[in-house]
Amino acid sequence: MKHVKVLILLFVMLMFVVSGILLVSCKDKSMKGMIVFTQVPEYSQYKNYQTGDSWRYVPQARIVALYPDKPTSFRLLTGDFYSARSPEISYDGRFMIFAGQLKQNGLWQIWELEFESMEKRQVTYFQESCIDPAFLPGGRIVFSKSMAFDSTGAGHALHTCNLDGTDVRRITFHPNADFTPTVLSDGRILTISSQIYPEKECPMLMVLRTDGTKYDLYYKDETDELICTRPWESERGNIYFIRSNPVKGETGSIFTIHRNRPLHTCIKLNNEINGSFNAVTPLKSGKLLVSYRSSDNNKYALYEFDTGTGQLGKLIYEDPKYSSMEAVVVEAHQQPRNLPSEVDLQVKTGLLMCQDINIMDEQSMNAVHSQKKASQIEVLGLDASLGIMNVKEDGSFYLKAMADKPFRIRTLDKNGKVISEPCTWIWLRPNERRGCIGCHEDRELVPENRMPLAVKKSPVIIPRHITLAGEKEIELE
Secondary structure: HHHHHHHHHHHHHHHHHHHHHHHHHHHOOOOOOOEEEEEOOOOOOOOOOOEOOOOEEEEOOOEEEEEEOOOEEEOOOEEEEEEEEEEEOOOOOOOEEEEEEEEOOOEEEEEEEEOOOEEEEEEEEEOOEEEEEEOOOEEEEEEEEEEOOOOOOOEEEEEEEEEOOOOOOEEEOOOEEEEEEEEEEOOOOEEEEEEEOOOOOOOOOEEEEEOOOOOOEEOOOOOOOOEOOOOOOOOOOOEEEEEEEEOEEEEEEEEEOOOOOOOOOOOEEOOOOEEEEEEEEEEEOOOEEEEEEOOOOEEEEEEEOOOOOEEEEEEEEEOOOOOEEEEEEEOOOOOOOOOOOOOOOOEEEEEEOOOOOOOOHHHHHHHHOOOOOEEEEEEEEEOEEEEEOOOOOOOEEEEEEEOOOOOEEEOOOOOOOOOOOOOEEOOOOOEEEEEEOOOOOOOOOOOOOOHHHHHHHHOOOOOOOOOOOOOOOOOOO
């Protein structure tokens, strides 16, 4: 009898252990391997790259999930939202962040979903809408926040914060609209950025560090085509995105560039396929997960795409009532580098050095009306000129500017005639030290191994009327 009781006790304990293993296993597999994607009932080809209307802010969107080989596993993840989109999976595969709008005409905010419990938690609580979240290394996220710039109108700026919504930091400071941030494996943020002041310009891919320093051009198309979806990096170093040409009536094609030479490696992948692509995500297999429709009369559906053959693979999922896009796989993936920051908020300025203002790329040289060498620069703020200064004999300059204030630079000859038009907007973070080779220079140039004459003296303070506490104001030459 005693042995029977022991056996019963062992059996009960064994059942508890097995049940626990099965429960944990079921929870662990409840979302792993599923594809999470956005569905939109009506998709407009009109895209406003300044406000995000009909592009980032889409009415009645929803986020769903399913196993690729089991369409019946379909699950609605955001049924309690009026609209939700932009899903991104955490590096350990356990969480998803997304942008959600609880009620019609309400604000968009960033939310987090834990897959094991399926509980949602609001991350941001701003009086402005937020969209396009992405995970950063170090327990932070980046997102795009609607802004009302004083003199340039509405736009969007990138911000970062902790996963609990604390310690919010703005990291872009120009009169642009910045959307769809993606974190590259090297730790930098890649974003689609469109200038809105003083002239509206086509969107470009810009790159910056997570603290807002070292902002620079990553890729720009020289035609009328528009980058119209979030770019994604593959494990092999390729960046994939969708480009469209509304002037020619082309609605969406797959393009790729390589991270080692992003300005000179652009390739179109779907040359043999008619129809339109809306979104693309690289898979660990080397294939792509794409959103595609054969004609304007159809909804976008999810397919595999073979980068080697340039052909569509198997159909993953289609819905006659919804367009399916922005697909990501629930799985663990490599965390990017966590870059150190040079920003010191106790410092109110940053430093900028240029090696030679007369170094330009071939296109910029062809655009210069006068072949005379530039000998001056003018620093332009949002509303007025911040000063004109002579450069050194070797074409170099060295200036100190107020932090987080955007400015542009153009070159002048000795008579004050404009040689080159202003560059793109620049800002310096507090304590940032930044250098460039020239004005509109070839981005692949390596600087000459010499010390610019300008750095042998103290930097010129911009703007002219500012005197920094504890520092002597330096007269413009």
